[in-house]
Amino acid sequence: MTIKKYYNQAKHQLFPICRSITGNGVRKTLKIIKKNFSNLKIKEVPSGKKVFDWIIPPEWNINNAYVVDKYNNKIIDFKNNNLHVVNYSFPVNKKLTKKELFEHIYSLPNKKNAIPYVTSYYKKNWGFCITHSQKTDIDKNYKNQDKFKVKIDSSFKKKGHLTYGELLLKGKSTQEILVSTYICHPSMANNELSGSIVSMGLIDNFKKFKNLKKSIRFIFIPETIGSITYINKNWHSLKKNLIGGYNLSCIGDDREYSCMYSKYGNTQADKALKKAFNVLKINFKTYSFLKRGSDERQYNSPGVDLPIASVFRTKYGEYPEYHTSLDDFNVVTQKGVNGGYQVVKKAINILLNKIIPISTILCEPQMNKKGLYSVLGKKDKLNYIDLKNFIQYADGKNDLEAISKYIKLNIKMTKTICKILVKHKLIRI
Numbered sequence: 001m002t003i004k005k006y007y008n009q010a011k012h013q014l015f016p017i018c019r020s021i022t023g024n025g026v027r028k029t030l031k032i033i034k035k036n037f038s039n040l041k042i043k044e045v046p047s048g049k050k051v052f053d054w055i056i057p058p059e060w061n062i063n064n065a066y067v068v069d070k071y072n073n074k075i076i077d078f079k080n081n082n083l084h085v086v087n088y089s090f091p092v093n094k095k096l097t098k099k100e101l102f103e104h105i106y107s108l109p110n111k112k113n114a115i116p117y118v119t120s121y122y123k124k125n126w127g128f129c130i131t132h133s134q135k136t137d138i139d140k141n142y143k144n145q146d147k148f149k150v151k152i153d154s155s156f157k158k159k160g161h162l163t164y165g166e167l168l169l170k171g172k173s174t175q176e177i178l179v180s181t182y183i184c185h186p187s188m189a190n191n192e193l194s195g196s197i198v199s200m201g202l203i204d205n206f207k208k209f210k211n212l213k214k215s216i217r218f219i220f221i222p223e224t225i226g227s228i229t230y231i232n233k234n235w236h237s238l239k240k241n242l243i244g245g246y247n248l249s250c251i252g253d254d255r256e257y258s259c260m261y262s263k264y265g266n267t268q269a270d271k272a273l274k275k276a277f278n279v280l281k282i283n284f285k286t287y288s289f290l291k292r293g294s295d296e297r298q299y300n301s302p303g304v305d306l307p308i309a310s311v312f313r314t315k316y317g318e319y320p321e322y323h324t325s326l327d328d329f330n331v332v333t334q335k336g337v338n339g340g341y342q343v344v345k346k347a348i349n350i351l352l353n354k355i356i357p358i359s360t361i362l363c364e365p366q367m368n369k370k371g372l373y374s375v376l377g378k379k380d381k382l383n384y385i386d387l388k389n390f391i392q393y394a395d396g397k398n399d400l401e402a403i404s405k406y407i408k409l410n411i412k413m414t415k416t417i418c419k420i421l422v423k424h425k426l427i428r429i
Helices: 002-014 024-036 098-102 132-141 189-206 225-241 268-279 334-353 384-392 400-406 411-423
Strands: 041-046 059-068 074-077 092-097 147-157 161-169 176-182 215-221 242-248 258-260 308-312
Touching (some): 002 024, 002 334, 024 161, 024 189, 024 215, 074 132, 092 098, 098 132, 098 147, 161 189, 176 189, 176 225, 176 334, 189 215, 189 242, 189 334, 215 225, 225 242, 242 268, 268 308, 308 334, 384 411
Parallel strands (some): 176 215, 176 242
Antiparallel strands (some): 041 161, 059 074, 059 147, 092 147, 161 215, 258 308
């Protein structure tokens, strides 16, 4: 029932919105999501702000765009499909010949009935996107010297903002799980809205937990510049508290299941995701990190190195409707998004139940200050070497089972040591 509700909301309310990496489309999308979850915080970061090696671009908005022929007929109309305009096109109001117009027309010869999705975020340009069949008809029906009126009513706001949404489900532990998805594409269902549908379903599910073991943080961001901005703004808390997370992309079709593990494929998030597929008895495809293309790029960048994997149904770029007008709610089905939802829900449940110790002391702690090491070096009832060995592997990358194997102690003794170290505030879980 949960997925059905958000599926229908996305199909009827979110799908028609023209979104980009900034602007009113993102705000409108977040306001609709916020109607479901009043604790969603909508945050804005100013255009022009430097975030690592990037600068947040001017805010872009569009009201209308069209091409009118010599008979005063609108032959291309943004209001019919918001993919008709190259995203981030600058304002245009002029008359052009057919040849001049065609220099700014984009189509897909191998997909004659699909409108392509084209962007020009960081290099100023303008253009229209149409089906190749429509381009062929225009070429056939008009002479080279025929004039066309071209209008793009768009704007750039230098003092604008990048907007994103953030929602925290607070748990007993300071440890956090991050679920990230993006809201920056116009009317495409799998590439754009499937991640939001699944995220909303997950919020609905986990908000009902009375004693959530760990916190779960959900973010709805523009892809690439949004994740870079979010990391830049929240760097210290992410490194301190994050024990795993998932980037959700193209998770709504019902053709296959697939994923991309973090850069080295050895994080607790990777292990939980693999276990989730196995527990659910789902066959899945694993893509090399060399095939990355979504926000897993940013989360796993050198120096960032956050334990985040990506979850797909059919991966971006691997299904024929990708980045075209054919990516609609015939591609994304309730069954498809429910399947993606079940996998991520299971993986998060596995992470919630993992005990992942993190040392609270930088460098080796002085054990005698805590009464855990004899000043004279005599062996106490507690084996302080085992305690120190435990702390060595309490780096947030290992659960108790892994630490037990590393320090060569049975799990019962490992759990006992864990309790002692928590009591003395040498680790947190």
